[in-house]
Amino acid sequence: MDNYAKRGVSSQKEEVHNAIKNLDKGLFPDAFCKITDDYLGLDDSYCNIMHSDGAGTKSSIAYLYYKETGDLSVFKGIVMDAIVMNVDDMLCVGAFQNFLLSNTIGRNQKFISGEILNIIIEEFDKISNWFCEMGISMVLTGGETADVGDLVRTLIIDSTITTRIKKANIIANDKLTPGMVIIGLSSYGKASYEKYYNSGIGSNGLTSAKHDLLNKIYKKKYPESFNPEIPNDLLYCGPYKLTDRDLRLPIDIGKALLSPTRTYAPIIKEIINNFKDHIGGIVHCTGGGQTKCLKFGKNVHYIKNNLFDIPPIFQIIHESSKTSYKEMFKVYNMGHRMELYVDRIIADDIINISKKFNVDAKIIGEIRESENNKLTIKSPTGNIEY
Amino acid sequence: MDNYAKRGVSSQKEEVHNAIKNLDKGLFPDAFCKITDDYLGLDDSYCNIMHSDGAGTKSSIAYLYYKETGDLSVFKGIVMDAIVMNVDDMLCVGAFQNFLLSNTIGRNQKFISGEILNIIIEEFDKISNWFCEMGISMVLTGGETADVGDLVRTLIIDSTITTRIKKANIIANDKLTPGMVIIGLSSYGKASYEKYYNSGIGSNGLTSAKHDLLNKIYKKKYPESFNPEIPNDLLYCGPYKLTDRDLRLPIDIGKALLSPTRTYAPIIKEIINNFKDHIGGIVHCTGGGQTKCLKFGKNVHYIKNNLFDIPPIFQIIHESSKTSYKEMFKVYNMGHRMELYVDRIIADDIINISKKFNVDAKIIGEIRESENNKLTIKSPTGNIEY
Numbered sequence: 001m002d003n004y005a006k007r008g009v010s011s012q013k014e015e016v017h018n019a020i021k022n023l024d025k026g027l028f029p030d031a032f033c034k035i036t037d038d039y040l041g042l043d044d045s046y047c048n049i050m051h052s053d054g055a056g057t058k059s060s061i062a063y064l065y066y067k068e069t070g071d072l073s074v075f076k077g078i079v080m081d082a083i084v085m086n087v088d089d090m091l092c093v094g095a096f097q098n099f100l101l102s103n104t105i106g107r108n109q110k111f112i113s114g115e116i117l118n119i120i121i122e123e124f125d126k127i128s129n130w131f132c133e134m135g136i137s138m139v140l141t142g143g144e145t146a147d148v149g150d151l152v153r154t155l156i157i158d159s160t161i162t163t164r165i166k167k168a169n170i171i172a173n174d175k176l177t178p179g180m181v182i183i184g185l186s187s188y189g190k191a192s193y194e195k196y197y198n199s200g201i202g203s204n205g206l207t208s209a210k211h212d213l214l215n216k217i218y219k220k221k222y223p224e225s226f227n228p229e230i231p232n233d234l235l236y237c238g239p240y241k242l243t244d245r246d247l248r249l250p251i252d253i254g255k256a257l258l259s260p261t262r263t264y265a266p267i268i269k270e271i272i273n274n275f276k277d278h279i280g281g282i283v284h285c286t287g288g289g290q291t292k293c294l295k296f297g298k299n300v301h302y303i304k305n306n307l308f309d310i311p312p313i314f315q316i317i318h319e320s321s322k323t324s325y326k327e328m329f330k331v332y333n334m335g336h337r338m339e340l341y342v343d344r345i346i347a348d349d350i351i352n353i354s355k356k357f358n359v360d361a362k363i364i365g366e367i368r369e370s371e372n373n374k375l376t377i378k379s380p381t382g383n384i385e386y
Numbered sequence: 387m388d389n390y391a392k393r394g395v396s397s398q399k400e401e402v403h404n405a406i407k408n409l410d411k412g413l414f415p416d417a418f419c420k421i422t423d424d425y426l427g428l429d430d431s432y433c434n435i436m437h438s439d440g441a442g443t444k445s446s447i448a449y450l451y452y453k454e455t456g457d458l459s460v461f462k463g464i465v466m467d468a469i470v471m472n473v474d475d476m477l478c479v480g481a482f483q484n485f486l487l488s489n490t491i492g493r494n495q496k497f498i499s500g501e502i503l504n505i506i507i508e509e510f511d512k513i514s515n516w517f518c519e520m521g522i523s524m525v526l527t528g529g530e531t532a533d534v535g536d537l538v539r540t541l542i543i544d545s546t547i548t549t550r551i552k553k554a555n556i557i558a559n560d561k562l563t564p565g566m567v568i569i570g571l572s573s574y575g576k577a578s579y580e581k582y583y584n585s586g587i588g589s590n591g592l593t594s595a596k597h598d599l600l601n602k603i604y605k606k607k608y609p610e611s612f613n614p615e616i617p618n619d620l621l622y623c624g625p626y627k628l629t630d631r632d633l634r635l636p637i638d639i640g641k642a643l644l645s646p647t648r649t650y651a652p653i654i655k656e657i658i659n660n661f662k663d664h665i666g667g668i669v670h671c672t673g674g675g676q677t678k679c680l681k682f683g684k685n686v687h688y689i690k691n692n693l694f695d696i697p698p699i700f701q702i703i704h705e706s707s708k709t710s711y712k713e714m715f716k717v718y719n720m721g722h723r724m725e726l727y728v729d730r731i732i733a734d735d736i737i738n739i740s741k742k743f744n745v746d747a748k749i750i751g752e753i754r755e756s757e758n759n760k761l762t763i764k765s766p767t768g769n770i771e772y
Contacts, residue, residue: 008495008535015500016531019507023526034528039484040426040434040550048426050486050527050548057536098425100436104544105491109394110615111472114401121405136614140409141436142420145402148542149394149613150443150593156537158490158530162436164426224615227535229496 002327007230009207013287023100027196028172030296032283040164047167053085054104054158059208060225063111063154063220065242065254075116078157079123080260081203085286086161088261088338091268092282096136100162100225101128103143106152111224117145120157134193135246136265152352153224171272173281174295180280181344182304183351184336185264188311190315193266193357197251199256199313204236204286205331209257209313212321213238238320248312256313262359264338270353271340280341280367290329291386293339294373301370305378306363308335325379330386341367389712393616399673414558416682418669426550433553435481440544443592444644446611449497449540450604451640454628457671461502464543465509466646467589471672472547473522474647474724478668480557482522486548487514489529492538497610503531503728506543518631520579522651530627539610545570557658559667562683564755566666567730568690569737570722571650572746574697579652579743585635585642586701590672591717595643595699598707609733634698642699648745650724656739657726666753667725676715677772679725680759681718687756691764692749694721716772727753 004010027047038046055078062074071199083101090096107117121143130136143159145212188200201209211226218225219236226235240255250255272279280295285292288348293302310318314334317323328334342350347363354361390396412420413433424432435639441464449462469487476482489510493503507529514524529545574586587595597612597620605610605622612621628640658665671678679688696704700720703709714720728736733749740747761772 009533010495013531013533015495015503018500019503019531022508023511026527034714036525036527037484039486039523039525040548041476042484048486048527050488050546052488052528052530052546054490054492054530054532056532056534060536090684098428100422100425100434100548102436102438102546104438104440104546106440106492106544108541108615109396109401110613114404117401117405122408125409130575139422139425141412141422141434142438143397144438144440144544145405146440146442147395147399148442149615150446150611151539151542153537153539155541156492156534158492158544159439160436160488160490162426162486162548164550202725207533210536225536227494227496229535229610231496 003234004331007207007211007234008227028170030174031170031172032366033089035170037094038164046164047170048164049090049093050160050162051086051090052158052160053089055081056203057210058203059155059157061206061210061257064222064225065258067222068242070179072116072119074258075119076123077260078256079120080127082157082159083127084189084261084263085203086159087263087265088284090163091162091265092171092284094169094272095163095165096265096269098163099138100141101138101159102141103144103157103159105143106148107153108149108152108157109147111151112155125320132266134266171279171282173296175280176300176341176365177280177369178300180341180367181347181363182302182365182367183340183342183347183361184308184364185267185338185354186308187262187333187335189336189360191262191357191359194262197250198262199259200204200311200333200335201257201259201313202261202333202337204289208331209317211236212317213240213253213257215239215241246312246316262337267354267357267359271350275346275349278343278346282340285333285337285339288330289332290334290376290377294375294386297373299370300373301368303368304365306365311335326384327382329377329384336364389620390449390594390717393593393597393620394613414556416560417474417556417558419608421479421556424550425587431553432550433556434550435476435479436546436548437472437476438544438546439475441467442589443596444589445541445543447592447596447643449758450608450611451628451644453608456685458502458505459506460644462509463644463646465506466513468543469513469546470647471589472545473651474670476547476549477651478557478670480555481549481551482651484522484549486527487524487545488527489545491529491531491544492534492542494535494538495533496535498541517651518763520652521655547749557665557668559682561666562686562727562753563666564686564753566727567733567749568688568751568753569726569728569733569747570694570750571653571693571722571724571740573648573719573721575746577648577743577745580648583636584648585645586697586719586721587643587686587699588647588719588723594717595703597622598703599626599639599643599707601625601627632698634660634701643674648723653740653743653745657736661732661735664729664732668726671719671723671725674716675718676720676763677761680761680772685756686759687754688751688761689754690751692751694766697721711767712770715763722750
């Protein structure tokens with residue numbers, strides 16, 4: 001059992017996938033999100049998508065950072081995480097507008113004050129307005145905030161997005177064809193629409209990143225910040241305090257763990273509006289990291305042999321935790337959190353659109369034929385096969 | 387500070403209401419749910435509703451019951467809670483069909499197995515089919531299940547429902563008129579569409595009910611089942627084991643605490659289809675219990691002087707906890723979880739519709755004129771003013 005599993009988290013979500021295996025797969029069973037008939041409009045040419053996701057364990061790191069520094073802005077970051085984890089999944093099926101947004105927040109009132117709730121709920125509203133300003137129409141429809149200290153140690157934030165879209169506009173991930181190139185959009189740096197440097201961490205693997213990087217002092221100081229069932233040797237076993245610096249990063253370790261998940265919405269919108277017919281599929285490299293693609297396509301061999309330099313935050317996790325690259329690529333995005341499978345002829349155009357938003361992009365690999373789905377990743381220590 | 391507050395829960399949700407006070411109130415600001423423009427269809431005659439809620443603390447009682455008895459069916463009950471808490475809120479604005487349903491589940495993998503996840507996720511599907519069979523069309527669009535042991539002690543289950551409805555069909559709670567009668571629909575007994583006796587507990591006040599009724603033995607046995615920040619004298623301070631019986635109840639105490647929240651959907655659908663023009667408003671007596679109505683209407687005095695007999699589960703909580711009736715009515719539904727404000731002329735028709743489904747119903751009071759909103763409840767110990 002790997003450390004990820006020992007900490008009570010499954011990077012591949014085997015048990016969840018098993019639990020949903022008998023459920024209806026929707027209208028486009030190969031698509032990144034489940035898509036249903038148009039229950040909302042009863043129009044045969046339309047379909048509905050309703051999608052849920054959240055900030056996960058990252059909220060407990062925000063809590064730690066706030067307690068140590070008094071910086072309340074970290075709670076705004078996790079609202080962005082809870083929203084973007086939904087939006088960017090929906091981008092993969094070609095949906096980028098008319099989003100209804102709702103939240104579900106569970107708190108322990110002892111640790112999360114009314115002032116923090118205010119910040120969180122207002123931020124949901126502000127971020128939905130920010131998306132509108134970027135051309136991604138979104139409205140906050142409401143939500144539920146519950147005082148559930150018997151269930152929640154500190155804070156959990158999820159959100160759900162609903163939209164309605166023409167079937168003809170769906171990207172169903174059913175055209176992943178050998179010969180197509182894979183374009184990765186960088187997860188780190190500073191996009192033109194971001195205010196600060198983004199470490200690229202996203203919202204996956206945070207249970208591991210937190211305990212692999214952060215120092216034992218937090219165990220005694222904040223018993224409410226972790227699962228006491230985690231074996232002691234895997235609990236806050238890192239060298240860093242939240243405000244420690246590493247020269248490779250322009251922000252402290254805490255803020256690097258808390259970089260809000262970058263949305264690719266304005267970039268993907270422009271790409272789809274111009275080149276939809278050349279897109280075979282889009283995958284958001286979330287749970288499963290760089291191996292997520294294996295769930296999509298049929299009889300394809302993904303070759304990822306030209307990845308981005310591993311961003312400093314993942315280098316630091318690797319050094320601190322001694323986690324193998326094979327496991328790292330399964331847990332973290334490692335440099336790009338969005339990948340498109342496209343005809344080579346439009347690769348330069350797509351790359352240029354992304355770079356216009358100051359998000360680095362490049363051909364990171366290609367699709368080849370195969371008897372069954374497999375993946376080869378060129379890592380710093382050689383090729384890894386999945 | 388009352389015991390409810392000392393346990394870290396606010397029955398009136400003051401902090402939440404404060405946090406949302408600056409947000410846009412939607413198209414029908416007096417309505418029970420927030421209602422937005424038709425982002426999903428861009429049709430002026432339609433509007434959208436997206437609503438979130440969950441099973442709350444009840445899932446920790448399901449966990450306890452399962453651990454003590456091995457009975458896995460209790461997890462099905464809390465799925466019903468998570469769905470009905472949404473559906474029945476939406477009934478209050480006149481929405482009873484074309485429901486898209488999504489869930490957000492957070493678990494501690496150490497305590498909640500893959501087998502339990504299977505039961506929960508399949509139950510979401512089964513219950514949405516069950517609603518369809520009752521004429522309330524609903525489809526499970528998907529959901530998110532996260533392993534978040536650093537956040538969640540055992541299990542948290544929320545759900546979100548979206549629908550699209552004609553503006554003309556909205557019940558906006560803006561016609562609550564002096565002279566109207568208040569009809570209550572019983573929360574306990576056994577409806578024609580229920581399989582078992584329902585205690586009427588619903589999904590509110592469960593933190594209090596749990597600790598007021600259950601025995602200290604569970605503190606040591608299941609430290610994962612409660613908030614360690616609760617003062618010791620308020621923690622599992624009741625006399626009962628989960629499988630203990632009280633002669634007033636046909637089920638044990640644990641199952642009485644776990645009775646799935648009753649939906650009134652088939653009843654309300656028939657009432658609205660026949661008598662919409664005579665309905666001034668509908669209120670789902672959830673957070674705030676019998677005082678919830680105070681948030682609705684303008685310059686009205688709610689007189690509730692003919693309530694149902696207090697169901698055994700609430701009598702038992704009252705006796706065990708010595709909680710005053712004034713607080714009990716603010717926390718629990720105390721006998722009816724749905725109330726309609728209607729013209730007296732249709733009272734008998736509405737009562738007959740409800741009774742057809744074996745849900746007791748009666749005129750529990752009336753609306754009078756007042757300089758500001760107030761409420762009088764006739765309790766077993768005299769009148770209580772709010």
